[in-house]
Amino acid sequence: MRVPFVDVRSQYAEVRGTLDPWVSEILETGAYVLGKHNRALEEEVARWHGVRHGIAVNSGTDALRIMLDAAGVGQGDEVITTAFTFVASVEVILQAGARPVFVDIEAAGFMLDPSLVERAITERTKAIMPVHLFGQLADVEALVQTAQSHNLLLLEDAAQAIDSSHNGVFAGNFGAAAGLSFYVTKNLGAAGDAGMILTNDDEIAEKSRSMRVHGMGRERYYYDYVGYTSRMDELQAAVLRAKLARLREWNARRAELAAIYTEELQGTPVRTPQVLPGNNHTWHQYSVVAPKRDELQAFLKENGVDSMVYYPVPLHFHKPYRHLAAGPGSLPVTEEIAASILSLPVHPHLSDDQVRYAAGKVREFYGA
Structure with missing residues (x-):
């Protein structure tokens, strides 16, 4: 008997009745960038997780990087996190000019051990960034308490945490922001790369929306921040909306x-x-x-x-x-x-x- 690790073809077979007309419409109309499916996906995922804002970007890695920038993490800061994760969690901290500070994991869930976080805090610590791993959340209650007691940011690497919650509260509500990944193999996977930033902070949301389009402000070709090319393709948004219903x-x-x-x-x-x-x-x-x-x-x-x-x-x-x-x-x-x-x-x-x-x-x- 064959037991495959993933089966994206069967996913497509389930959603093609919805998805194929959407794809045809996008291609026929030329509405390839930040169109109605992007806006609808942002609203639908934000509503699902109970947050004020969803900002669609072109990968989970960009979701983390832009989230860090928008939250003010930068040169000389330290971010406490885990070494048991995909490399994106750590490379984005270094790219932002900050230093990752590794803390060991707890053996039960393989995520950041809150009992070890306190001793890793220094005068340079700016944020704690737990990685929610394999489909469940880290010990958010303890981590929120530690972050609040030291006036630190809590930023959630929620790349694997779509639909994950603690006591009925979903990822994205425990820190200043969270980054989701919609890579092909995720529970909600695109036809390639895609991601989203979730936040209840209006300022972080505004900066993230700007930074995903080169830091452009409300007027075209006027720039408020140093940004990125990180818009989610409209085709990816359509794929994700079709799958979100399942x-x-x-x-x-x-x-x-x-x-x-x-x-x-x-x-x-x-x-x-x-x-x-x-x-x-x-x-x-x-x-x-x-x-x-x-x-x-x-x-x-x-x-x-x-x-x-x-x-x-x-x-x-x-x-x-x-x-x-x-x-x-x-x-x-x-x-x-x-x-x-x-x-x-x-x-x-x-x-x-x-x-x-x-x-x-x-x-x-x-x-x-």
Whole structure:
């Protein structure tokens, strides 16, 4: 049996009845840039998350970079964050002229450990930027409290957190702003790159809208800020709107499949994912901590089961970022998880039988 890690073709098959006429209309009218689908998508995602503003941009990376600029993070500032993340989380801090300060993660959810954040704060600390990972939020209550007590910005890397909430409050409401990614493989994925900034701050929203178009102000060819070329293509906005209508259903299906994995993997040496108190989980990834991870992954591949490692090498081991930590052993939980984590297929177009087959192969590997 074949168990693929992603299946974007099946997504398209579900939405093509809505999407194809929209694409034809865009191409026929020539309304390629910041058109009605951009505006509607911004309104729909902002409403879903309960925030005042959604600003569509051309990638999740740009969402983070523009968010940092609009929030005033810059030269000489420090931003506390995690080394267990995709590189964009850290490269944008350096591009803004600030310095990432790595704090280790907690073992339960693989996200920033709030108990370690306080000791990392210095007179240069400007912001705390947790990364909401794999479909659930970091410990936002503790992080908000720490940020407020030290008068720091809280900025959310919500690249994987569309539809993720804590006690019913969605990503984008805990800090000054949040950055979403709509990369192809996300729960809500474009036909390429796309992203969005969420915020309740009117000034950050105004600056972000300007910065995505070269810092242009209300009048054409008059500039208020140094900006970027970061408009979301109208075609991408149409794709995302068509898929957004299916997102709740798709996330519910992911949850059903995750429950099958959790049940089927009982009695094996792997540690199944934990949902942190108060969180929902959208199951962007179903990530287990697995002894003999590399051997397990090879065995699964031999048996037709795809898997991925997010993230195999902590960022403080990579050449451009080594100076940000004290080398091996400096972030022990991060390093332990990176050596043992494995993500199993959990996309909504899998069948129950495919997931049971994948789980069965894990059991077979361990002789469970």
